[in-house]
Amino acid sequence: MDFALSAEAQAIFDLAHDLGQTEIAPHARDWEAAGTIPKSLWPKLAALGFGGLYVSADKGGSGLSRLEASLVFQALSHACPSVAAFLSIHNMCAKMIELYGSDRLQARFLPRALSMECFFSYCLTEPGSGSDAAALRTRADRTPQGYALTGTKAFISGGGYSDAYLVMCRTGGDGPKGISALIVEDATPGLSFGALENKMGWRSQPTRQVQFDACTVPADNLLGAEGHGFSYAMAGLDGGRLNIAACSLGAAEAALRATLAYMADRRAFGQSLDQFQALQFRLADMEIELAAARVLLRQAAWMLDRGAPDAVKHCAMAKAFVTEAGCKIVDDCLQLHGGYGYLADYGIEKLARDLRVHRILEGTNEIMRLIISRHMLAARG
Numbered sequence: 001m002d003f004a005l006s007a008e009a010q011a012i013f014d015l016a017h018d019l020g021q022t023e024i025a026p027h028a029r030d031w032e033a034a035g036t037i038p039k040s041l042w043p044k045l046a047a048l049g050f051g052g053l054y055v056s057a058d059k060g061g062s063g064l065s066r067l068e069a070s071l072v073f074q075a076l077s078h079a080c081p082s083v084a085a086f087l088s089i090h091n092m093c094a095k096m097i098e099l100y101g102s103d104r105l106q107a108r109f110l111p112r113a114l115s116m117e118c119f120f121s122y123c124l125t126e127p128g129s130g131s132d133a134a135a136l137r138t139r140a141d142r143t144p145q146g147y148a149l150t151g152t153k154a155f156i157s158g159g160g161y162s163d164a165y166l167v168m169c170r171t172g173g174d175g176p177k178g179i180s181a182l183i184v185e186d187a188t189p190g191l192s193f194g195a196l197e198n199k200m201g202w203r204s205q206p207t208r209q210v211q212f213d214a215c216t217v218p219a220d221n222l223l224g225a226e227g228h229g230f231s232y233a234m235a236g237l238d239g240g241r242l243n244i245a246a247c248s249l250g251a252a253e254a255a256l257r258a259t260l261a262y263m264a265d266r267r268a269f270g271q272s273l274d275q276f277q278a279l280q281f282r283l284a285d286m287e288i289e290l291a292a293a294r295v296l297l298r299q300a301a302w303m304l305d306r307g308a309p310d311a312v313k314h315c316a317m318a319k320a321f322v323t324e325a326g327c328k329i330v331d332d333c334l335q336l337h338g339g340y341g342y343l344a345d346y347g348i349e350k351l352a353r354d355l356r357v358h359r360i361l362e363g364t365n366e367i368m369r370l371i372i373s374r375h376m377l378a379a380r381g
Helices: 007-034 041-046 066-076 081-100 103-115 229-265 277-305 311-342 348-359 365-380
Strands: 120-123 139-143 146-157 164-170 179-185 191-193 207-218
Touching (some): 007 066, 066 229, 066 277, 081 120, 081 179, 139 164, 229 277, 229 311, 229 348, 311 365
Antiparallel strands (some): 139 146
């Protein structure tokens, strides 16, 4: 068993890391203050194939494995996990269009998604259905023109910003088999947005409610078949969980690197902080947690790439462990900075705020434990 990255995988990480340090890191605080990411960033990422990381090469994408794609999000999160996670959402939508979209739908949307001329948001969560996604109420009724879509989606990254929205909605009865997926383009009549959410972290991502009031959606904008939307959503979540774990890993790595540099410079009681044995132990604990997180994440990605029967369990394990380790490591780094860690100038407090939501989205970590335990009990027989 080889635990080392291949030369190609290392090159992918280095490419993404260099891009992040050049195009994202110098602006991350300004974008957070502005509450948005300039759309001029996306063509720069698209030029490197980041608009369709795991879209097949024969469809114009980069054709990366899930393991290779996770390295991109890990590397970009050294610069800003909020930007990296936003890119992850777009990539999930692009892959769903490739997997489930008709030839006609792909021809209309996939090239523009890959060039990032058309930036996608994903609309699943509603005010009354978060973890219980199958209880969603947004409804699409058949009309001579296609569908009339009515309902509200909550906590939508890119609400009022994105060019298109991949929306999970109800076309049939109650339960998961009544859910379908539609693509709604910006400026569609009946589409509107709530106020900008004032969030703890991910502040550079504009987040709003997305509202549909008898929104007219052409029949051609149906993704796949009616009644299959929930299965598409669940399949997409496995990769999304890996991506958000990768964002936590990258941000925690960046925090530890910054902390090591700070402790070499900061002096107390006649010596630099990194010479105190008690603090060295804390550095060692963080390095151990990072190493464990890295291995668990890459194992889960490897299993998902190979279609392993227990890949779902391992993706849930990676998501829970890595996001919690990331939060803990960044919090410990803030503590080692002392009062300076609480200041925006040092960047650690931003990472602490950005990473907190990773334990909630893509399925809460409580739901991850439910998935893991159910797989364990099923395997027991």
